[in-house]
Amino acid sequence: MSGKVDIKPGSSISEILRGFEKQLGFKNEIKWSTAIPIVLYHVLAVYWCYHYAFPVKWQTLLFETNTISAIVIYFNYFKLMFCYILPTTLGIWLWGEQWRCAVAWQCFIRFLGMFHSELTVNSLAHAYGYRPYNKNIIPRENRFVATCTLGEGWHNYHHAFPFDYKAAEHFDAFNFCTTFINGFKWLGWAYDLREATPQMINGLANRLGDGTPLHYPLAEQTDD
Structure with missing residues (x-):
């Protein structure tokens, strides 16, 4: 943790963010355009899962642990389909899972679990x-x-x-x-x-x- 960074009056938002990063001791610049949506996604995940993750059917738990995201050249399109849409809708159609519960487990718990697991490689x-x-x-x-x-x-x-x-x-x-x-x-x-x-x-x-x-x-x- 580095020492306090003085931010001059009239500083731009970019300068304020850079000063905040230095105060936290980060060596590299944070990509705030990416970091802010990720933080908001986590906040939404906590709220949604707190209210809708339970009760859950056992088929959803089993399906949640065996669904893998596709990583191909058209990453964003396949990610949307195989990581969010299909896992969520299949549970609703095949075994009658409540849609809010399906979203909690497939779009938040499963995805964020995989996301943070991958981050451990470089941490x-x-x-x-x-x-x-x-x-x-x-x-x-x-x-x-x-x-x-x-x-x-x-x-x-x-x-x-x-x-x-x-x-x-x-x-x-x-x-x-x-x-x-x-x-x-x-x-x-x-x-x-x-x-x-x-x-x-x-x-x-x-x-x-x-x-x-x-x-x-x-x-x-x-x-x-």
Whole structure:
């Protein structure tokens, strides 16, 4: 937290916001055009869920945990359809969920849960964890983040070997992202997938790692 920032009389809104950011200790400028709608969305979510999230049908809870947002070239259109409209309306049509309750669980609880889980990759996984592959970079291995994000928390490995499609050295039961890609590989729709070899992983870890044991260490070669 930095010291108090003096704001001169007659300062523009932009200057006031910059001074507020410095007072909070932020290193980068906040994109207020994005931050304000996000804050308002959270406020609306708290109000709506407080009043309408319960009672809820069990089908809505099950559906809420298994709906994935589409990330494709037409992101905004598919996000609107697959993240909001379909999850909400299917619950209303198929098992008679109240529309206010469906909105609470699909548009707020599910979406914001996923939203904040993804944010942990560049927050918690940059602050807590270990760095077995490269101790000179900020990203870390964090199992909690990996679980929340379905496999995206092995962040030190990802930055050490950014070309590796698995984004992790080892198999992880929660790494649904890699499992999803492997499924398309089996179908022949995903190909030319690159991976780091054990020799590359062990070599980098021995040179730059923090000493944390690897999942698949290679035996050191010794001369007879």
